[in-house]
Amino acid sequence: MRWTRAAVVASALSIVLAGCGAGPSDRPGVAVERPAVGGVPTTSVAPAPPPTAQVPKTDLSWRDCTATTVDQLGLGPAPAGLVLECAEFSTPIDASGSVLGSFRAGAMRARTAQTPAGAPPLVLTSGTDRSSTATLAGMAVAGGTLLTDRPVVAVDRRGIGTSQAIDCLPPSVRRGLADNGQFGPEANQPIEAVTGYSQDGTIACRDFLQPYEGTFDAPHAADDIEQLRKQWQVEHIDLLGAGNGARVALSYARKFGDHLSRLVLDAPEPVGGDAVTKEDQRLQGAEAALKGFAQRCVGLSCSLGADPRAAVEALVDRAASGGLGDISANALLTGITGFLGAPRADQPARVTELADALSAAGRGDRAALTTLIQRESAATAADGQFVNRCTDTQQPPTPVKAQELTTTWDQKYPVFGRAAAIALMECAAWPVATAPAMPEKLALPVLVLGGVADPVVGSGGSSSVTGALGAAGATHATLTWQGWGHPVSTHSSCAQRAVVTYLKEGKLPGDGTACPA
Incomplete structure (x- = not known):
């Protein structure tokens, strides 16, 4: 059952978000010399130990x-x-x-x-x-x-995962946000396009959820x-x-x-902090993760060739110009970012899997890449995440600032920057909460x-x-x-x-x- 304006009654929902796992790295910690912050009492009297958690007395029906x-x-x-x-x-x-x-x-x-x-x-x-x-x-x-x-x-x-689902975004808005407006009527003005989708999505979801929207x-x-x-x-x-x-x-x-x-x-x-600062920090992490992936890819002689990062950048540019059919640049990056974040990225076989999917898409076979994008989009772009994410957003940029960032970030972060600047407008219309x-x-x-x-x-x-x-x-x-x-x-x-x-x-x-x- 989904959210309605009446009393909310829910049933168990299927898990629809995707992820994948591989063995974590297993190496010892290394002490780094720096001023201590925690764990060292400042007086001779040891602080009382924190309380301990307890085993549930009345558990859920698992x-x-x-x-x-x-x-x-x-x-x-x-x-x-x-x-x-x-x-x-x-x-x-x-x-x-x-x-x-x-x-x-x-x-x-x-x-x-x-x-x-x-x-x-x-x-x-x-x-x-x-x-x-x-x-x-x-x-x-x-x-x-x-x-x-x-x-x-x-x-x-x-509204996320197995909690009671939210179905409030019109399909056109959901697709427009996922693609950063690349295929819509205002494709040549993506900042304006995504701002418009934000307005339509905000109205639709807040009306749907009323009086629970806060x-x-x-x-x-x-x-x-x-x-x-x-x-x-x-x-x-x-x-x-x-x-x-x-x-x-x-x-x-x-x-x-x-x-x-x-x-x-x-x-x-x-x-x-504001949304721009947070996104800039995320972009630094994304570029660093892509660098790590590329280095491992080279070590495995993966199908992306001698310069995997350059191959990824070229594929993103190709998607942005419509060269990957209905796969937008933003959708492609959603798939890549999700893969880089998930534990699957630490397994050599999975590195090869991503490389092969990207290489095949470059040759015209988009099946594996499409599956990857669908899985990661379901994991990160559900209607509930739109509502929660926009509720959390603090100090979003103006359209003018976002437009400036499409150039600045495109130069600073060639793979992820431009799409990230456009996506900043996803929550532009949502009321900014404290x-x-x-x-x-x-x-x-x-x-x-x-x-x-x-x-x-x-x-x-x-x-x-x-x-x-x-x-x-x-x-x-x-x-x-x-x-x-x-x-x-x-x-x-x-x-x-x-x-x-x-x-x-x-x-x-x-x-x-x-x-x-």
Whole structure:
């Protein structure tokens, strides 16, 4: 069932977002000399240890969904012993009672044969970047040490993944946004075209959701996690927020910090700042990830030839001029970026898969590339993500500024820049909300993970996040992974070991620790 203007009643929904997993890198952390931030008390009196999470007293009604999940997400056969279980729970549309009614939130639990039966779960949210359940499925298939320590429960944000779906965008608007207006009547004026699609999409979705249109922000997503805690009947939970999910996790820390036992922020998006600055940071990460892919591609003698990056740039230019049929430049980049971020990108065979799909498209065979784009578009461009993402957008640029950036970023980021500048107008018409407030006081050590080549959020978010944590009085430490992809905990076994230690003991690694690729 989908969102309506009447009382919201939901049923279980199929998972439609895609991702893929491969084994994370498994190398030890390296201590980096830098001023300590977290983990070192400033007095001779040791601080009291943080509370520990508990095993749910009243759990959800889980059902096995392993085979359907890995099939629908294109993950291939599930590793032996992996169990994915799906469930739904009811949560108020607005916990304050200003809007009555409830809806169904979707959740997934992952465990293996080695997962201790009595271990408390780690709650995961990846926000709007990709459904949390798809993120968890990719992490579970990729393997590593996290699931051998405890089960992980992912909670999908409203209207995304297995949570109650939103179907509000007119098909023409949905396609126009996906293609950056390349094939519409204003194809020669893409900034104006996407601005128009934003206006039409905003009107359609806000009218459709009324009076619930204001309940898709990060604080409401935090309320949904709190509702899960209440249903479990536990006092404390462990929480991992990845990418945009870090915004949700920080909102939870502000509103319900007394119920947190551990907090991990994995590749967090920046807090504060305007949309242009955030996108510029993401573009830096995307270019760095593409460089990493190209280097590995050369090492494998892949089908893109001696200069894979140049081959990708040429294919994007070809798509922009209509040379790939109905595949737009923005759709092509959606597929590439999703692939670079997913754990599949760390497996040599998968690097070859992307290279072969791009090479075949260059020769006129677009079947493999089309499948890849469809999978990644479903993972990142659902109507629910449009609503949530636009609700989160702060200080979008004017059309004049976006037009300037089409030139500036095209020169600075030749592969991704121009399309990113046009896409900045996707949420131009959505009313700008006040940025979620950061925690004012947080007496909890916080682990922050970051990557040097993150195509989803870039690498510039950690400093603003640690600044907010410091202002709240929280001790914290940052661990940096030297590889490419998103998020860190899916890719790096070194980072996973740090997370496991932190979850067990509340102990942070040395600030500035580096995990090799």
